[in-house]
Amino acid sequence: MSLRLGDTSPNFTIDSTAGQINFHDWVGDSWVFFFSHPADFTPVCTTEMGRTAQLANEFTARNVKPLGLSTDSVEEHVKWIEDVNDTQTCDLQFPILADADHKVAELYEMIHAGESETAAVRSVFIIDPNKKIRLTMTYPMAVGRNFDEILRVIDALQCGDANNCALPADWRKGDAVIIPPSISNEDARDLFPNGWEEIRPYLRTTRL
Structure with missing residues (x-):
């Protein structure tokens, strides 16, 4: 089943670097920037995680919670975060989901066979406080996301809703x-x- 704009985001419970997360409970009354990456300790992913951490105040100002995902384990995530902080000069605080069995990646159609059978592509889901999917974007594994556009589209969605x-x-x-x-x-x-x-x-x- 394809996920479409306006659909309620599928709920799940999974381990993360912040402990076990029930997605809908964790969202609360916030917006969410939910994004996947292919693997820990890889170059493009490291820059993306670092950029998300560097923009923490920008996301907070918009009532947005970042949430990362890859098919690596919590232990690998924790070790990698040290590398991200060191190489990207940041302090990564947001959770990263440990989707080793691909449960969430498959639920959100993040694994594209043309790219990899096991690793998630660079999917983006912007989800509102009603848990509705408001925007999706998919980047290939070798191309990092444009974070100016991610912030811009969040601003646009929130402006449109408010006005x-x-x-x-x-x-x-x-x-x-x-x-x-x-x-x-x-x-x-x-x-x-x-x-x-x-x-x-x-x-x-x-x-x-």
Whole structure:
């Protein structure tokens, strides 16, 4: 069964570097950046784990909990974290799931046979406090993720939820937003008191 946007994220209970985690309980009222990596003690993965740790304050400011996963053991994760902290000049505090039996990787379709039969590809799931999957991205094993885009899309999702708006290409915080065509001009006057520019009847932009 394929996971689609808007689906409830599958729950699971598994060991991690922070002890046993029941995923839905652990999420609580937060957003989640759930991401997999192929293996511990590998170069691209080390940079990604380090970058996630370096951005801890950025994730906290957005009420986002990072959660890593690979098919290695807790013991291997713990040893690797020392290497990540040393080589990436960081302090990695977020949990890394130990999915040695591939249970969660298969549940979230993180193993792609064209890349590997046993290691997870670089999957990204952005999950909201209602446990709904809001965004998915999949990177190949040899290419690290763009963390600017991960933060940008979290900002966009949260902005859209809070303001009943849509976000244009390359949108960043502070940029104009789009009033969805489903919102009438009458309703838009209440929702967007700053008014709007009507480029086309279907394309109205406004500043929040």
